[in-house]
Amino acid sequence: MQGSGTARLEGAASAAAEAVRAAGSVLIVSHIDADGITAAAIASSVCDRLGKEHRVVFLKKLSEEGIGMIDSAPEPLVWICDLGSGYLSAFSRPGIVITDHHVPDGSRKAGQMSLDSFSDMVHVNPHDAGMDGSTEISGAGVTYLVAKAVDPSNTDLAYLAVVGACGDVQDSEGRLVSMNREILNDAVADGSVSVxxxxxxxxxxxxxxxxxxxxxxxxxxxxxxxxxxxxxxxxxxxxxxxxxxxxxxxxxxxxxxxxxxxxxxxxxxxxxxxxxxxxxxxxxxxxxxxxxxxxxxxxxxxxxxxCGRYGDAEVGMRICMGDADALAAAKDxxxxxxxxISSALAMVKEKGLVKRRRFIQWFDAGSEIQETVVGIVAGMLLNGDGADRDMPIIAFADADDGAKVSARADRSLAGRGLDLSFVMRTAAEAVGGYGGGHSVAAGATIPPDRKEDFLDAVEDIVAAQII
Ligand SMILES: [Mn+2]
Structure with missing residues (x-):
């Protein structure tokens, strides 16, 4: 199974490599977290080495505005890293390469994995090859497969994909496995990582x-x-x-x-x-x-x-590309x-914000916690003494475009059937929002006046999922 999955994924990566090679210039769009930043550094290095004109834009998420920016970008090719798979049917332009590991948009039909006939889109995603994008390979890893398909000597970039996978906690079983392991082996063979x-x-x-x-x-x-x-x-x-x-x-x-x-x-x-x-x-x-x-x-x-959480993803990318000054800026x-984070955590505990329902617990941080860190705070509450490990935690924070929702759960709940990606997407859609993510860490954006309805929907789905 894994053998043929690997071949399918590498086939899609080769198609992506062809598209990158053929493009006159490239817009790289990536996510602001460690996985996205390392993915962007890999993609940018590939373009540098091909002598290709390119620019890099980082996005917190793929909003309507981001999709509009991509659709209207003047570059003949947009390379979207660690983002995009959940929005495959949203783009209307030709010339898109997506290297992502999030669960793909279900409205797209099976068999449209690579070189899509109607939109000229190349989609490289482990889920399309029967793999699990939350443990087997990260966005940076998928991007690295394209780098390697462009030029086998790009294995000197493998260590960045190792960092990206660790950033997405894909080593949570104590080691990197599957495709991540293959990438790790490249990095070890290259001499840039020791285990x-x-x-x-x-x-x-x-x-x-x-x-x-x-x-x-x-x-x-x-x-x-x-x-x-x-x-x-x-x-x-x-x-x-x-x-x-x-x-x-x-x-x-x-x-x-x-x-x-x-x-x-x-x-x-x-x-x-x-x-x-x-x-x-x-x-x-x-x-x-x-x-x-x-x-x-x-x-x-x-x-x-x-770096990403504080609006400095570019600085992070410069660090990945060897800029020593960037490190000092990042330290601040x-x-x-x-x-x-520590003051936000203390605030939630002191004010007793966490409320328990029958199958979920939740808190609303309003504008007191930045939307970019509320998910971390939720995760820390679960891992510490601030929340109950036996149920998922749902956190709200105010954002520019609605209420930002972060959901986290202990991994043991995934073993009992919980899939927060599905929960967030379905419950958000029920109240006019959108969401997605991974089985134990997911998020959504919803209209701020629909929080109660949203929680009701979340609770119904969670209750049905957990056995
Ligand atoms: Mn990622």
Missing amino acids: SEDLRLFGRETRTLIQFLQFGSDPSVPGLSENGAECARLYSSLDIPLKDGRRSRCWNDLTPAEKERATDAVLSRLSPEDAERAIGETYTITGGRPHTELRDAKEYATLLNA RRTSHKQN
């Missing part, structure tokens, strides 16, 4: 040893999480110095023996299930300077996500990003 088994807490390069354990979550470590003094005692009892001269050491500065001692101590505090989940693959970007975000795929992706963004 190791390690403790999968966040911040291996940029956090101090204490911060690494203190703020590491998913899983959080009993006795160590949120307790810096206890973390310091642990390292001291294991004879692991916190500093090297005057500089603080990070997790990746530890010797193998030190890492083993610290890892054993951490694992001994976890339940067997959490301990298993805490160990997995980590991906080091060999060209990234040690002690920077650019050295670790997860930290790299987090940096790019912060990241600081404000963290402050924003």
Whole structure:
């Protein structure tokens, strides 16, 4: 199954490569998250290398305005990355290549996968090849397949697709699988990524040893999480110095023996299930300077996500394309990003905004939380003590074009039949909005005065889906 799926996906990628090669100039349109930013960097590098005139536009989502902009763009080819599959029937212009991994627009008929006869559209999407776009390949990965079809020596861009996949949390089982694994193999063969088994807490390069354990979550470590003094005692009892001269050491500065001692101590505090989940693959970007975000795929992706959320996707793309000044600009963004999220999380908890219904829980942040971060806050509530893990959480925030909805659920609910992508799309359409996404993370935009009706519709569908 996977073999033929791979061939179909690569066939579509070849058709896309032909279209890019043939185009006089290209408009690249991409999504503002880490996956979209790395996808844009890959597409832009491909155009650079082909000597093709191109410009890049980042979109938060594909709104009517975005579709209009694409339809009226003067470039003969528009290459849409990490977006577009949900809107296949919305475009009216010829000359469109879509490299995306979101669930495709159902109104389009099967068999229209590549080189569409009526719209001249090339659609490269894992779902059309029988694969799961939420775990097997990301938008950057699909874009990378086109890069490789344009020129086999473009494997030096594979590491960006690894970062993109990590940004979309496609490594949540502890390692990248399927097509992502193939792409990872390209990056390893190229020498730009090295793989190791390690403790999968966040911040291996940029956090101090204490911060690494203190703020590491998913899983959080009993006795160590949120307790810096206890973390310091642990390292001291294991004879692991916190500093090297005057500089603080990070997790990746530890010797193998030190890492083993610290890892054993951490694992001994976890339940067997959490301990298993805490160990997995980590991906080091060999060209990234040690002690920077650019050295670790997860930290790299987090940096790019912060860029996107604060209207700086272009800066993120410049980082991906090797611009050293861009990193300093992004750092300032990241600081404000963290402050924003932690104050938003505290606000939701203090005001007791989360309300429970029978099958769902929800909160309305109004204008108090930026629409670009409300989904993160919802996810953090689910993973912490702010919400109930057994039901999906629906969050509202005010946006320019209506009420922005973010829905998140624990992965275990997907195993019981929950598909938030379907829930958001169907419930939004029922109230005159639109939505979509993935099984455990999806979103919608709805008319602001229809929130109650929307929640009723969501609850009905969720109740029917979960067994
Ligand atoms: Mn994506």
